[in-house]
C-alpha cells in the first residue's frame with residue numbers, strides 16, 4: 001500500500017502550462033522529496049496527486065489502480081499544509097477527530113487513534129486547547145496528527161516546516177524522519193530547503209519549470225548531478 005505512479009502527467013491552468021510530461025514511480029514506504037525553485041510546480045504536482053487538481057493529461061495510479069476519476073477524499077492520502085489549516089473554533093481533539101466523524105468509525109476507535117497520534121507527537125497535554133492557544137510548532141504537530149489519525153497509505157506534505165523558526169525546524173525535521181521510520185508509510189514532501197531534502201529523502205525529485213530535471217538519492221544527486229542547475233540546487237561542487 002502506498003505505491004504511486006504518474007505517467008505523462010501534465011497540468012495547465014488555462015493557457016498556462018505548469019506541469020509537462022511527468023513520469024514518476026514512488027515505492028511503498030518511500031520518502032520522496034520534491035525540490036525546485038519557487039513557481040516550478042511542486043505544489044501543483046502534490047495537489048494533482050492528492051486529487052485537489054485534475055491533471056490535464058496523463059495517468060495517476062495508486063497501488064496499481066487508476067485514480068484520475070477518484071475524488072481526493074477516497075484516495076487514502078492525507079495532506080499536510082504549510083499554513084496548518086486548523087479550525088480555530090475547535091479544540092485540538094475536535095480538529096483531530098474532524099474527518100473521522102464523517103465516516104462510520106466507532107467513537108472508541110476515533111478516541112484510540114487520537115490518543116495514539118497525541119502520544120506520538122507529544123501533544124496530549126493540549127488536546128482541550130484551541131489552535132490559537134498553541135505555538136507554531138505545536139500547531140504543526142496537530143496538523144500532522146490530523147493526517148496520522150486517518151492512517152493514510154501516503155502523506156503529502158507541502159513545505160510543512162517553513163513557518164517554523166530555524167531551531168524548531170531542525171527538531172521537527174528529525175521527528176518527521178523518526179515518524180516515517182515508525183509508520184513506514186509513503187511520504188511525499190515538498191520543500192525548497194536543500195538541507196531538508198538531503199537529510200529526509202530516500203530519493204529527491206528536482207523540478208524546473210514543470211519538468212523533472214533529475215531523480216536520485218541525495219548521494220547520487222550530490223555526486224553526479226545531471227547538470228549545473230541540479231548541482232546548484234543540491235549544493236554539489238560538481
Ligand code: ADP
Nearest residue numbers: 013016018036037038039040041042043044045
Ligand atoms: P511551487 O509550489 O513550486 O512554488 P506552484 O505549483 O505553486 O509552484 O505553481 C507553479 C505555477 O503554476 C506558478 O506559475 C503558479 O502561478 C501557477 N499556478 C498554480 N496554481 C494556479 C492556479 N490555480 N491558477 C493559475 N495558475 C496557477
Ligand code: MG
Nearest residue numbers: 042043044158
Ligand atoms: Mg508551493
